[in-house]
Amino acid sequence: MKVRTKTFWLPKRGNATEEYEDAAWPLDSVDCETDTFRCAVADGATEASFSRRWAQLLVKGFDDETEIAKLAEEWSSEIKGMELPWYAQEKAESGAFSTFSGLILKDGGTTGGSYSAKLLGDSCIFHMRGETLLESMPLTSYECFNNSPALLCSNLSNHADVEAMFSSKEGTWGNGDRFLLVTDAIAAWTFKRQLEHGDGFKKLLEIDSQEVLDKLCHDAREEHDEQGRPNMRNDDVTLLIVEVFS
Amino acid sequence: MIDGLPNVVINRTMAYLAEISRANPSCFVFLIDQSGSMQDPFGSVTGTKTKAMGVADAINRLLQNLVIKCTKSEGIRDYYHVAVVGYGGKGVKPAFGGALENKTLIPVSEIGNNPYRLEERRKKTEDSSGAVVEQTIRFPVWFEPVAYGGTPMNSALQQATSIVVKWLAEHPHCFPPIVINISDGESTDGDPFQSAYDLMTLSSTDGDVLLFNVHISSSNHQPIEYPDNEAVLPDQHAKLLFTMSSPLPDYMRKMVGNEGIDISYNTRGFVFNADLVSVIRFLDIGTRPSNMR
Numbered sequence: 001m002k003v004r005t006k007t008f009w010l011p012k013r014g015n016a017t018e019e020y021e022d023a024a025w026p027l028d029s030v031d032c033e034t035d036t037f038r039c040a041v042a043d044g045a046t047e048a049s050f051s052r053r054w055a056q057l058l059v060k061g062f063d064d065e066t067e068i069a070k071l072a073e074e075w076s077s078e079i080k081g082m083e084l085p086w087y088a089q090e091k092a093e094s095g096a097f098s099t100f101s102g103l104i105l106k107d108g109g110t111t112g113g114s115y116s117a118k119l120l121g122d123s124c125i126f127h128m129r130g131e132t133l134l135e136s137m138p139l140t141s142y143e144c145f146n147n148s149p150a151l152l153c154s155n156l157s158n159h160a161d162v163e164a165m166f167s168s169k170e171g172t173w174g175n176g177d178r179f180l181l182v183t184d185a186i187a188a189w190t191f192k193r194q195l196e197h198g199d200g201f202k203k204l205l206e207i208d209s210q211e212v213l214d215k216l217c218h219d220a221r222e223e224h225d226e227q228g229r230p231n232m233r234n235d236d237v238t239l240l241i242v243e244v245f246s
Numbered sequence: 247m248i249d250g251l252p253n254v255v256i257n258r259t260m261a262y263l264a265e266i267s268r269a270n271p272s273c274f275v276f277l278i279d280q281s282g283s284m285q286d287p288f289g290s291v292t293g294t295k296t297k298a299m300g301v302a303d304a305i306n307r308l309l310q311n312l313v314i315k316c317t318k319s320e321g322i323r324d325y326y327h328v329a330v331v332g333y334g335g336k337g338v339k340p341a342f343g344g345a346l347e348n349k350t351l352i353p354v355s356e357i358g359n360n361p362y363r364l365e366e367r368r369k370k371t372e373d374s375s376g377a378v379v380e381q382t383i384r385f386p387v388w389f390e391p392v393a394y395g396g397t398p399m400n401s402a403l404q405q406a407t408s409i410v411v412k413w414l415a416e417h418p419h420c421f422p423p424i425v426i427n428i429s430d431g432e433s434t435d436g437d438p439f440q441s442a443y444d445l446m447t448l449s450s451t452d453g454d455v456l457l458f459n460v461h462i463s464s465s466n467h468q469p470i471e472y473p474d475n476e477a478v479l480p481d482q483h484a485k486l487l488f489t490m491s492s493p494l495p496d497y498m499r500k501m502v503g504n505e506g507i508d509i510s511y512n513t514r515g516f517v518f519n520a521d522l523v524s525v526i527r528f529l530d531i532g533t534r535p536s537n538m539r
Contacts, residue, residue, distance in 0.1 A: 014268065049319045
């Protein structure tokens with residue numbers, strides 16, 4: 001199969017580029033022939049510190065097939081190696097937190113292939129055929145989003161059963177299908193736009209450059225609904241577009 | 247409604263939705279009673295901790311939590327500016343010690359980097375195997391217990407008003423400032439209602455200033471937390487404090503409801519006869535951010 005990817009992202013309004021706390025793998029564009037392709041996005045929680053690093057480890061580790069326990073150890077040993085003031089030490093002791101959505105595409109011959117997704121929290125994967133949404137995972141509507149998504153903590157002792165926290169989804173893909181891996185702010189905006197104007201997914205598919213994403217997010221953050229809420233939450237935004245051809 | 251007191255006009259159309267960010271920070275003002283009666287034991291005559299000591303611990307822990315909430319990988323972000331004002335026999339003045347002495351409204355990063363001292367305290371935690379281990383933790387101290395003289399609550403509220411007026415002039419679109427007044431007695435420098443009213447009716451474009459009151463007790467009476475009408479209150483002083491307390495905005499009502507406390511549309515940010523547990527819980531709810539970015 002042939003896989004082409006593009007990743008676009010931007011930090012919260014008012015934040016510096018280095019303060020972006022989502023992560024995506026691959027971050028650079030890919031154009032390759034392969035039997036299996038792995039990609040992921042993760043959204044490091046703003047409330048914690050060093051979440052960006054945890055999110056980066058999770059998406060890269062998914063590609064490498066590294067065990068989560070090893071990723072957690074790596075996060076912890078990096079932080080222990082730093083000289084931190086009292087407040088940063090105490091904050092780091094609580095661990096970092098992140099959502100996760102990972103996708104594995106497998107070649108299935110001339111008619112397409114199969115996919116499997118590993119999901120935790122409110123980062124979403126949209127499976128599109130043309131402009132039609134075939135599958136949305138793990139969340140399926142605007143109402144599903146809230147301020148307390150499930151998060152994976154780098155202190156794994158916080159979780160009774162780490163693997164049980166993930167949900168999974170399997171399916172098939174056809175020639176020319178697209179998978180859009182998105183973090184929550186733009187995922188929620190897409191559903192809201194679809195609900196109110198019927199063109200949320202069409203608008204999402206039209207994003208073909210960083211400039212288009214920047215403008216869309218800038219406008220959506222400035223526009224408010226009748227309740228006075230911005231159409232898009234001021235949050236980090238990540239869009240990973242995967243096109244797959246048999 | 248107490249006879250002769252005007253009803254506080256409450257603007258319920260405002261939403262308390264403003265983002266709290268470094269570009270649009272908010273502020274907290276804590277007014278702490280430092281009068282002589284704060285030397286009495288907290289909650290029970292058999293207790294060893296005075297009310298002044300209990301409140302100092304609660305405020306220091308609150309400041310510590312606030313600093314940690316605002317801490318990110320690169321350091322402390324100034325989402326908030328904080329004033330701690332003491333009022334008692336020495337008048338009304340900023341209550342921070344050490345490098346922050348005499349400073350009024352201070353960015354949270356400056357607070358985090360300048361505790362008066364770092365105490366070491368013992369804390370029991372669980373290790374990765376689930377065994378209980380004792381750990382030494384650092385407990386930063388910014389604010390010392392003081393208990394002396396009268397209760398100039400009226401002047402303290404006026405001082406809070408001047409702090410907040412200046413803040414709002416510089417941050418007109420901020421998440422509304424939150425003022426928390428902690429006291430164990432009645433004002434000794436005049437009826438504080440008008441001063442409280444002046445403070446509560448200030449606003450940013452996002453909503454009215456929130457004034458909350460915690461009345462702490464030397465008795466063992468059950469605390470009355472977050473009342474929604476005066477009828478449940480035992481005396482005129484409690485009723486006065488009720489009228490001086492803002493109704494909770496939506497997001498705080500939900501937090502209080504989640505603590506298992508009955509709430510209604512008229513629930514106010516007020517605790518009467520608070521023990522140390524309810525003081526800490528009140529401070530936690532009153533300072534939990536709604537929309538920090």
